[in-house]
Amino acid sequence: MPEGPEIWRTADLLTESLKNDTITDLYFAFDELKDYESKLKGKSVKNVKARGKAILTYFEGDTVMYSHNQLYGKWMVSEAGEEPDTNRSLRVAIHNGKKSAYLYSASQIEILGKQEISEHSYIKKLGPDVLHPETTYEDILAQYTSDEFKNRKLTTLLLDQGFVSGIGNYLRSEIMFYAKVAPHQKLRAYSDEEKKALAKATVKLSVRSYETGGITNDPSIVEALKREGAKRSEFRHFVYKRTDDRCHKCGRIIEEEKTSGRKIYYCPNCQLEES
Missing domain, CATH: 1.10.8.50 (Helicase, Ruva Protein; domain 3)
Known part of the structure; x- marks a missing residue:
């Protein structure tokens, strides 16, 4: 399972690849998230942050995607539209005009409002994140x-x-x-x-x-x-x-x-x- 340093580096990569570029296409594998494909298309990712071993993807507006890689989850980034050669199960894909970001094999993916983040069952139990800029x-x-x-x-x-x-x-x-x-x-x-x-x-x-x-x-x-x-x-x-x-x-x-x-x-x- 990736540890804090790997999660923070992944968040950095996703921020660099997705931030402020218009989403041209979006895919969610889980049925309960399908409605968000149309709701988020045409908007942009505003930021990506690590929280412990989870990642928060902030979309334009109030929408935040919580994802936890667990043991097998993995984010991969490629040039726009180029899907990585892998046997992993695709869970999320975010595309813009420059890059495509794919989340494979993760089992915990949720859509939250910003006000719900601090009360999320995983996040509210976290101790200080050693890599957070404000942690001393x-x-x-x-x-x-x-x-x-x-x-x-x-x-x-x-x-x-x-x-x-x-x-x-x-x-x-x-x-x-x-x-x-x-x-x-x-x-x-x-x-x-x-x-x-x-x-x-x-x-x-x-x-x-x-x-x-x-x-x-x-x-x-x-x-x-x-x-x-x-x-x-x-x-x-x-x-x-x-x-x-x-x-x-x-x-x-x-x-x-x-x-x-x-x-x-x-x-x-x-x-x-x-x-």
């Missing part, structure tokens, strides 16, 4: 120091969109590694300094992944590995999906562990087992 380090630190979350296990908490929105499985492992914390404790067990390190890592790696297209590793390590001819999968992350490979920082073997049905990855040397 202090906002993220406040989540880590809040009594509301202190009895939650860190590995579970980092996937809770009500804690910090946009974090998924790869950012979870990378944040814990960068903060140098053991991944097996409840939030209350971490020191104030470790919570500050976690907040810093949450912001830094989310922004880094957004800016680089998914790379969380230190730029110096990335460049060194590229010079050696390493593949993207070998330099993209510190620990995520690098089981049995050597840690880029200390050389120890990366380990994996399944928690709540999903794997975490960590370095037993860099992330001390006792805090």
